[in-house]
Amino acid sequence: MVASKEVADFVATHPDDFLIEWLPSYAPDTNPEEQCNAVVKREMLNALPGSVEEPR
Numbered sequence: 001m002v003a004s005k006e007v008a009d010f011v012a013t014h015p016d017d018f019l020i021e022w023l024p025s026y027a028p029d030t031n032p033e034e035q036c037n038a039v040v041k042r043e044m045l046n047a048l049p050g051s052v053e054e055p056r
Helices: 005-013 032-044
Strands: none
Touching: none
16 A cells, blocks of 8 residues: 555654554444444345335
């Protein structure tokens, strides 16, 4: 991974104040909301509402 030149230069001039921490580009395990959304989507995949008003 490479930071932009501007960011790398800025962090280099402020080493006591900033640290670049590399994070994975996609890590659903670290975000509980992702798992919740997956459960809701799976439950709603073949959901059939009882009326037109129900989904609202």
